Amino acid sequence: LAKTTQPISMDSYEGQEVNITCSHNNIATNDYITWYQQFPSQGPRFIIQGYKTKVTNEVASLFIPADRKSSTLSLPRVSLSDTAVYYCLVGAQTGANNLFFGTGTRLTVIP
Amino acid sequence: GAGVSQSPSNKVTEKGKDVELRCDPISGHTALYWYRQSLGQGLEFLIYFQGNSAPDKSGLPSDRFSAERTGGSVSTLTIQRTQQEDSAVYLCASSLTDRVHQPQHFGDGTRLSIL
Numbered sequence: 001l002a003k004t005t006q007p008i009s010m011d012s013y014e015g016q017e018v019n020i021t022c023s024h025n026n027i028a029t030n031d032y033i034t035w036y037q038q039f040p041s042q043g044p045r046f047i048i049q050g051y052k053t054k055v056t057n058e059v060a061s062l063f064i065p066a067d068r069k070s071s072t073l074s075l076p077r078v079s080l081s082d083t084a085v086y087y088c089l090v091g092a093q094t095g096a097n098n099l100f101f102g103t104g105t106r107l108t109v110i111p
Numbered sequence: 112g113a114g115v116s117q118s119p120s121n122k123v124t125e126k127g128k129d130v131e132l133r134c135d136p137i138s139g140h141t142a143l144y145w146y147r148q149s150l151g152q153g154l155e156f157l158i159y160f161q162g163n164s165a166p167d168k169s170g171l172p173s174d175r176f177s178a179e180r181t182g183g184s185v186s187t188l189t190i191q192r193t194q195q196e197d198s199a200v201y202l203c204a205s206s207l208t209d210r211v212h213q214p215q216h217f218g219d220g221t222r223l224s225i226l
Contacts, residue, residue: 036215042219043202043218044215
């Protein structure tokens with residue numbers, strides 16, 4: 001069961017880069033790492049996904065070391081609108097054991 | 112394009128009543144998921160459907176909870192004899208296939224309050 005561990009909360013000032021790390025020591029060979037963002041009163045929204053090394057899109061970057069036992073979501077130059085809860089999800093084939101969102105990391109961006 | 116739609120957005124009911132929550136997934140998505148989220152907590156998996164296969168019900172907390180998906184599209188989550196601990200936001204998501212690397216697309220949930 002590839003459960004994940006993330007910090008409960010983080011604070012950052014506007015304009016700074018924010019890095020949120022997720023630990024997944026039991027990650028399996030076929031598992032992907034996926035990050036979601038959730039604003040209050042909304043469902044989670046897909047941000048980025050990766051398998052190894054580095055992935056970048058218009059929103060964020062995802063860094064995955066060679067052993068894949070952790071991953072880091074990087075948000076460049078955060079703004080107040082990035083205040084949200086960020087979830088790390090690890091798995092391959094959908095199933096109850098692979099749909100563990102945990103409590104996520106609550107990011108608060110301060111003006 | 113249309114996203115995942117859930118109804119009602121809010122539901123208040125008395126303890127002991129039955130409730131039905133509806134989810135309209137994105138057209139063409141074969142996988143559909145139900146989650147529950149209590150205040151300030153993470154998402155708790157309840158059940159998922161993939162195509163015509165038997166649903167994975169392993170996350171349902173009790174036999175008062177059931178779900179069906181008609182015609183591979185719309186899904187209904189039913190909670191019988193509601194209890195106060197059932198109060199939560201119920202989220203539905205769909206994805207193109209049931210592979211985890213296919214992103215899940217979520218609705219905004221139904222906020223259920225049991226008096």
